[in-house]
Amino acid sequence: MILIDHTCISDDIEDQLFVCNLDKCKGACCVEGDSGAPLDEEEVAILDEIYPMVEPYLTDSGKKAIAEQGTSTKDWDGDFVTPIIDGKECAYAIYDENKILKCGIEAAYLDGKISYKKPISCHLYPIRVTKYDEFHALNYDRWSICSPACDFGKQLGVPVYKFLKEPLIRAYGTQWYDQLTHEIGEREEARANEKR
Template sequence: MILIDNTCISDDIGDQFFVCNIEKCKGACCVEGDSGAPLEPEELPILEQIYPHVEPYLTEAGKQVIAKEGVYTKDWEGDLVTPVIDGKECAYAFYDQKGTLKCGIEAAYNDGKIDYKKPISCHLYPIRITKYDQYHALNYDRWHICNSACSLGQDLGVPLYKFLKEPLIRAYGEAWYEQLVQEVEERTAAGNAKK
């Protein structure tokens, strides 16, 4: 474990290789799972505000679910999440011409319509954050749907913490990220020195 400020970071985040390979997985993380994407309380008013700009990117089914449930909902555990269509894909997702699921929020962001990229839980995936009273636990969520991302990361030599630099900085700031890099590099150097 790596401890920085009020965060406890799993060693996997420094050790494992990962680069999203959407050509292979077809955006499976937007459809697999037992509920929508986790949301932070501060993201709820943002979703309300940006929805008129995001709506044109969504499928009719997605729009209908959001009209019925709202721009966010609660899952069976009472956690705040994005709504889903028939227990499957996120209501904010749409299929492109190649049959790949894409995020309507991110599409609106990429087109300059909004300045919010997507929920932080989506941006950070496959890192999942569990929040406790005193600290946040950052863990690598291993899931078979991401096997191609692990292979691509290994081939390209890109560790998970580097692939997720932007969302980690978004979540915890530049200074925190620089400290993470330093900690990982020191551990790697110490590990190599022992070999």
């Protein structure tokens, strides 16, 4: 593992190869699972604030779910999550012309309607962050629906931490990310020296 400031980063984030392949998975992470996307407490207020700008992008069933459940809700553990439609897809999910699930929040962001891209838990996936009092644990989440992304990552030779550069910087800052890449570079150099 790598320790930087108040974060503990699992080796998988360095070692695993991963690039989302939406043509293969069709955005399955927006529909699979037991609850909506995890939300930070501050994101609950953000979703309330931006909802009028996001609503026009959503499906009728998504709007109905949000009208009934709110712009966010709580799961069985009492954690904030996005609402879901009939126990399935996220209420903010939309289908494109190729029947690929995408994010209605992100669509509004890309159109310049809002400055918030999407929940950080979605942006960081397949990294899952567990927050403790003293530190954050960053772990790679293995999920069978992401096997096309693993295959694509291997094909392109892209590790998780490089694929997720933008959201990692969004979450922890440029200096933190630079430190991560430095630490990984030193580890790779040490391993290469051991083989000589």
